[in-house]
Amino acid sequence: MNNNRKKPSWVDQLSNAAAYIFPYLPPAELSAVSSTCKTLHLVAKSITAARSSDASRNHEKLPIPFINSGVDNHPYAYFIYTPTQIISFTNDPPRRPWGLCVDGRFDPDPILPPTVKDGCRCECETESERSDGDLIRCPCSRPKLPGLIWECGSGCKCRSGCRNRVSQTGVSVRLKIVRSVRKGWGLHADQFIKDGEFICEYAGQLLTTKEARRRQLIYDKLASSGKRASALLVVREHLPSGKACMRINIDATRIGNVARFINHSCDGGNLSTVLVRSSGVLLPRVCFFASRDILKDEELTFSYGDAGLNPTASKCVCGSSCCSGIMPSEHT
Ligand SMILES: C[S@@+](CC[C@H](N)C(=O)[O-])C[C@H]1O[C@@H](n2cnc3c(N)ncnc32)[C@H](O)[C@@H]1O
Numbered sequence: 001m002n003n004n005r006k007k008p009s010w011v012d013q014l015s016n017a018a019a020y021i022f023p024y025l026p027p028a029e030l031s032a033v034s035s036t037c038k039t040l041h042l043v044a045k046s047i048t049a050a051r052s053s054d055a056s057r058n059h060e061k062l063p064i065p066f067i068n069s070g071v072d073n074h075p076y077a078y079f080i081y082t083p084t085q086i087i088s089f090t091n092d093p094p095r096r097p098w099g100l101c102v103d104g105r106f107d108p109d110p111i112l113p114p115t116v117k118d119g120c121r122c123e124c125e126t127e128s129e130r131s132d133g134d135l136i137r138c139p140c141s142r143p144k145l146p147g148l149i150w151e152c153g154s155g156c157k158c159r160s161g162c163r164n165r166v167s168q169t170g171v172s173v174r175l176k177i178v179r180s181v182r183k184g185w186g187l188h189a190d191q192f193i194k195d196g197e198f199i200c201e202y203a204g205q206l207l208t209t210k211e212a213r214r215r216q217l218i219y220d221k222l223a224s225s226g227k228r229a230s231a232l233l234v235v236r237e238h239l240p241s242g243k244a245c246m247r248i249n250i251d252a253t254r255i256g257n258v259a260r261f262i263n264h265s266c267d268g269g270n271l272s273t274v275l276v277r278s279s280g281v282l283l284p285r286v287c288f289f290a291s292r293d294i295l296k297d298e299e300l301t302f303s304y305g306d307a308g309l310n311p312t313a314s315k316c317v318c319g320s321s322c323c324s325g326i327m328p329s330e331h332t
Contacts, residue, residue: 011039018043023097027078047099048075055258057081057098060171064258068179077177077185080255083170085285087206148237148275148284155280167276167287171200177261178299182317184229186299187261193294199271202233202259202286204252212249219253220329223314228253231260233304235286237275248275250286259288262300264327267320269301270294304328 034044054063066076174190219230231252252260305328
């Protein structure tokens, strides 16, 4: 037996322990411990580099880096990543690790999915029989309403490879999150994106309208003191009767995906907001598709709604020729 094996030094032991604990720390705590000694500073630096390299925390097929070219000292934004919408009413999500390096995960040459403008190529039959003898209609054959598309889902005979599941593939285009002086973080294309291509879902916590209103008041207060950017999206689906509409509230402020970084543009921007319903799934999802060809490095934007007359609303700096100068705010 070799008794001469070298014991790890206390510096190595400290560094190993820090590598386990630091990925659980939010930025302020990470920065505080980082300033205590050189060893901890180096571990914190590598965690920060890993966090900045992929906002999706390995949840998407491609990494989505944060880019801050000297605008200020924010290397990344801190939030919990969810690739799909979640029904959750907890106020305090538990801490999870973020910042460990995982090598060799990304497919360098992914197969791009079809675009929404390719039309339906669903291979399941228009009407097919379920095992219980009932006929089910393929969602592709349902009447289309503006701003709403039907995709195949768990209620269809087809499998996940079906071409009518465009928005169920996750983020498949190269994106990056870029810091700017006036708008904070913003989502940008990191490749050419074709008109009609699927960009991403707006994922976050699905809220009741009562809870959404409660949170909106808090966010408005924080925004008026210049404290925090919120990401609470309200979308209304007009039901086929035309007499009622369903309100969908998605809050991506603390738990969300890349869509929480999409800034507002008064001219409607370059994204279409589309409600996607799929067979066998009760709730619709809010998805973004390119509304025109988008060049590499262009910022992705959409209209948050009408500016209205909210006197406490913050200033819009979208820069479009029809900019109202006021950010839209939800107060209904
Ligand atoms: C959904 S977040 C978008 C990401 C945000 N920029 C960030 O840094 O996290 C919405 C917030 O971004 C800012 N924002 C978005 N569009 C803007 C615009 N056109 N002008 C000024 N601020 C904007 C506002 O602070 C708004 O509350």
